[in-house]
Amino acid sequence: xxxxxxxxxxxxxxxxxxxxxxxxxxxxxxxxxxxxxxxxxxxxxxxxxxxxxxxxxxxxxxxxxxxxxxxxxxxxxxxxxxxxxxxxxxxxxxxxxxxxxxxxxxxxxxxxxxxxxxxxxxx
Numbered sequence: 001x002x003x004x005x006x007x008x009x010x011x012x013x014x015x016x017x018x019x020x021x022x023x024x025x026x027x028x029x030x031x032x033x034x035x036x037x038x039x040x041x042x043x044x045x046x047x048x049x050x051x052x053x054x055x056x057x058x059x060x061x062x063x064x065x066x067x068x069x070x071x072x073x074x075x076x077x078x079x080x081x082x083x084x085x086x087x088x089x090x091x092x093x094x095x096x097x098x099x100x101x102x103x104x105x106x107x108x109x110x111x112x113x114x115x116x117x118x119x120x121x122x123x
Contacts, residue, residue, distance in 0.1 A: 007043035007044070007045060008043065008044050008045075008085045008088060009040065009041050009042060009043055009044060010037055010040035010041075010042060010044050010047060010051075010054075010078075010082070011037050011038055011039065011040045011041055012044075012088070013044055013078055013081045013082055013085075013088065014033075014034055014037035014038075014040065014074075014078055015034065015037075016077075016081060016088050016095075017074045017075075017077035017078045017081065018030050018031070018033070018034040018074060019092070020074075020077055020092045020095050020096060021070045021073050021074045021077065021096075022070060022074075023092065027070050029062055029063065029068050029070060029071050030070050030071065030074055032062050033058060033059065033062045033071055033074055033075070034074075036058040036061065036062070037058065037078075044082045044085065045085075048082060048083070051078075051079060051082045051083075052079055055075045055078050055079050055082075056075070058075070059071055059072065059074075059075035066109065067111060068111075069109075069111045069112045069114070069115030069116075070115065072109065072111075072112055073096065073099070073100060073112060073115065073116075075103075076099045076100055076102075076103035076104065077095060077096070077099040079099075079103055080095075080098065080099035080102050080103055081095070081099070084098075093119075093120075093121050096116065096119065096121045097121055097122075097123060100112070100116065100121075100123060101123060108123070
């Protein structure tokens with residue numbers, strides 16, 4: 001009998017978000033945000049009602065002035081992938097594009113827009 005795959009956890013989604021925004025693993029702010037989720041092994045479906053609040057709180061701890069685009073985008077990706085778990089393995093540029101569209105709803109902060117341009121991602 002085929003076994004269902006294990007549910008995706010918040011820590012797995014956060015790791016994927018970090019990989020997407022910092023593929024070279026060089027951004028200390030991204031690493032700091034990832035650390036806040038490293039022990040979050042509960043299935044993400046179990047925490048969906050509070051996911052946005054948890055992500056906003058964690059992002060706010062690392063970037064209280066909302067000035068670090070990679071951290072802002074990582075938060076957007078965590079929230080997005082929490083609801084679209086079927087896209088966790090998608091191409092990085094697609095995840096970036098779709099998450100930013102969904103989470104910023106067309107109102108991109110200039111720093112995020114510039115960061116996306118630097119990544120070669122157009123919305």
